[in-house]
Amino acid sequence: MITFIGKNQKTILLTILIILNAILAVRGDDAVGIGGEKKNTIEIRDFMFSPPTLTVRAGEKITWINRDDEPHTVVSVGKNFQKSSALDTDQEFTITAVAPGTYEYFCSVHPKMTGTIVVLQ
Amino acid sequence: MNEHNHILHDHEHDDIDRRGFLKCMAWAGTGVLWTVSGGVLISRTLAQIAKAGAVLAPTDLSFLQISDSHIGFSKDANKDVTETFRIALDRINAMPTPPSFLIHTGDITQLSKPEEFDTFDQVLQGCRTKDVFYVPGEHDVLNDGGKLYRDRYLKKVEAKGSGWYSFNKNGVHFIGLVNVLNLEAGGLGQLGDEQLEWLEADLKGLRAETPIVVFAHIPLWTVYPQWGWGTSDSERALGFLKRFGSVTVLNGHIHQVLQKVEGNITFHTAMSTGFPQPAPGTAPSPGPMKVPAEKLRSMLGLTSVLYKQGNSSLAVVDSNLS
Numbered sequence: 230m231i232t233f234i235g236k237n238q239k240t241i242l243l244t245i246l247i248i249l250n251a252i253l254a255v256r257g258d259d260a261v262g263i264g265g266e267k268k269n270t271i272e273i274r275d276f277m278f279s280p281p282t283l284t285v286r287a288g289e290k291i292t293w294i295n296r297d298d299e300p301h302t303v304v305s306v307g308k309n310f311q312k313s314s315a316l317d318t319d320q321e322f323t324i325t326a327v328a329p330g331t332y333e334y335f336c337s338v339h340p341k342m343t344g345t346i347v348v349l350q
Numbered sequence: 351m352n353e354h355n356h357i358l359h360d361h362e363h364d365d366i367d368r369r370g371f372l373k374c375m376a377w378a379g380t381g382v383l384w385t386v387s388g389g390v391l392i393s394r395t396l397a398q399i400a401k402a403g404a405v406l407a408p409t410d411l412s413f414l415q416i417s418d419s420h421i422g423f424s425k426d427a428n429k430d431v432t433e434t435f436r437i438a439l440d441r442i443n444a445m446p447t448p449p450s451f452l453i454h455t456g457d458i459t460q461l462s463k464p465e466e467f468d469t470f471d472q473v474l475q476g477c478r479t480k481d482v483f484y485v486p487g488e489h490d491v492l493n494d495g496g497k498l499y500r501d502r503y504l505k506k507v508e509a510k511g512s513g514w515y516s517f518n519k520n521g522v523h524f525i526g527l528v529n530v531l532n533l534e535a536g537g538l539g540q541l542g543d544e545q546l547e548w549l550e551a552d553l554k555g556l557r558a559e560t561p562i563v564v565f566a567h568i569p570l571w572t573v574y575p576q577w578g579w580g581t582s583d584s585e586r587a588l589g590f591l592k593r594f595g596s597v598t599v600l601n602g603h604i605h606q607v608l609q610k611v612e613g614n615i616t617f618h619t620a621m622s623t624g625f626p627q628p629a630p631g632t633a634p635s636p637g638p639m640k641v642p643a644e645k646l647r648s649m650l651g652l653t654s655v656l657y658k659q660g661n662s663s664l665a666v667v668d669s670n671l672s
Contacts, residue, residue, distance in 0.1 A: 275637070276635040314493050318425065338492065340578065341538070341578040
């Protein structure tokens with residue numbers, strides 16, 4: 230049984246993350262954030278999760294950011310992690326991956342939207 | 351809306367023709383008045399009704415569909431959805447014969463927030479027609495499975511399960527269905543077994559001559575599954591409705607007027623009072639569609655329905671807010 234820690238973050242934090250992302254991209258080092266921690270971001274745009282499949286290592290954080298003018302949610306198909314509340318434009322949701330495995334998730338508002346997280350040891 | 355803009359060939363003397371209807375479709379997002387008279391549903395634009403003086407027979411029933419208000423939305427597609435909702439109500443108030451009641455086919459709010467519902471209720475108080483029947487949209491049940499929605503909007507009906515119900519008016523049987531809850535990954539809108547069993551039992555005692563009006567948020571026909579515009583188990587519901595001579599299905603969700611006739615069942619989707627959405631497949635996603643400011647109101651609107659007994663054809667006309 231896997232457990233995740235789920236938490237909605239504030240827009241201000243998101244803005245900082247966007248700036249950090251931009252800086253890191255310029256450095257050509259977009260895989261590593263502050264303190265060497267890997268950044269795993271899934272962008273929601275045009276009613277799609279991008280990338281549709283994300284592979285992370287156990288212990289890493291995963292953050293979804295909604296770029297649509299429409300609210301979306303992040304819900305585990307197997308109820309393996311706490312679901313997000315409805316994310317409005319530019320709001321984000323972060324979980325920490327704990328146990329290795331493959332996890333399907335979807336948007337409960339627009340169930341056609343699905344994605345996969347692969348957690349490695 | 352100017353009548354002369356859309357009535358080009360009126361073969362059936364019902365104030366609507368195909369080209370005019372297609373033009374109406376292009377406007378996407380208005381309101382329609384539905385009237386029941388002698389067993390037949392017909393619909394007219396608010397402008398048509400105002401012009402004609404709307405003299406109704408005592409047996410006639412007129413009601414109005416309003417949809418997708420999205421109170422709380424403030425993005426580029428419409429920064430003031432409260433105002434356009436207010437304008438829609440002004441149009442209703444200006445009708446010479448007010449509709450008997452309103453049907454709201456969901457997405458009252460953008461984010462299911464109590465203050466959004468409050469704003470909707472406050473603005474609605476300005477409507478001359480007080481009787482309103484609701485079904486929820488997915489935007490009304492975002493975080494609590496629809497509890498807040500049910501507490502507010504189902505007081506006058508005997509709702510079952512997650513909020514479905516039926517009632518009778520002027521010999522017409524109305525059914526409000528919920529297809530926005532417990533959705534499954536990869537799927538469409540869904541009614542669920544419990545609701546379908548209730549529907550079958552609800553219809554059982556009715557004579558086949560009874561006119562039926564079914565309303566739900568997500569279309570009960572497959573408009574465009576790639577965008578989730580359909581209901582996975584609607585075929586079962588439609589199976590129960592096949593034996594009836596006149597069935598009208600009213601939906602919202604897609605923020606544009608589309609109509610389809612299948613046997614005795616007429617499907618119709620209404621415009622939004624909030625913002626337009628793209629025609630199926632014409633954009634990367636079904637998200638809010640930005641149009642030039644001067645065009646916006648032409649793509650928002652209402653649907654009015656007039657039911658006249660003894661007439662067997664259904665005409666649907668929608669009116670925009672420009």
